[in-house]
Amino acid sequence: MVPSDPSGHRHEHGHVHHNHGQASPHPAQAAPWSILRMNVVSRLGAALAVSAALWGVVWMAMR
Template sequence: MVPVHDHAHPHAHAHGLASPHPPQAASWSILRMPVVTRLGAALVVSAGLWAVVLLAMR
């Protein structure tokens, strides 16, 4: 006879409390970008932040 598991209680964790969550695949990571691309992105972000500062000072 197969036991019936039909009572209502939440199963919050499928792993033990001492073990960490399993890693998930990252679809995008800044660490995987080439250095030149990272520097370009940093310059774009920096220019955008400076634009916000200069507009706020007007």
């Protein structure tokens, strides 16, 4: 609950507060994509692409 202003009006910030204890964590949300659901070839391709991009950054920084 958001505390009231002494002037009597409330300040809403556009987000919802909810309470849950340690025994009930947030429920899982569906991810739009997951690296764990990719096949091995796709994972390897993604890893190579990320590696190439990072090496590109290193190469540009050393120029």
